[in-house]
Amino acid sequence: MSHVIERRMTARIEGDFVVFLIGMRINKPWRVHKWLPVAIAMPRMLKELEAHPESGLLGYELNMLSTVQYWRSFEHLENYARNPNQEHFPAWVAFNRANARTRGDVGIWHETFLVRAGEYETVYSGVPARGLGKASRLVPADGGLKFARERLRGEILPFEPQLDPRDA
Secondary structure: OOOOOOOOOEEEOOOOOEEEEEEEEEEEEEHHHHHHHHHHHHHHHHHHHHHHHHEEEEEEEOOOOOEEEEEHHHHEEEEHHHHHOOOOHHHHHHHHHHHOOOOOEEEEEEEEEEEOOOOOOOEEEOOOOOOOHOOOEEEOOOOOOOOOHHHHHHHHOOOOOOOOHOOO
């Protein structure tokens, strides 16, 4: 079991990075031959990426039907995705071939977020290192990093209260 960090922590990472969400949806559970290859492909890819830190994958969280990945850059992510000599590209081709006529059996999705340096904030309390905190470094969320607004760019940002439309 992972070590629980009892104090409030926040993640810090140098430079820009990418958050990549990817997952599958099993629409017809009885069509095991359609979704099982998809389900077992991701752990193989992650193992391959972990063996090659130069790939640009900073870290990930693998869940039952989805994965959150942290990458150094979009170029790193794209290079991996399009490389025919690595696990992803052949799996992607096989998925498209196997599901060309039956797209509704199993679905796949992904979302890519480009995060500029300092334009994120995190807090973790009473949990093991996870998410961006696991993919970067954790520091205490106190002093100038106590509140979300302060954690953004590590400085206090101007606060402009939003007007309630009923007050207008």
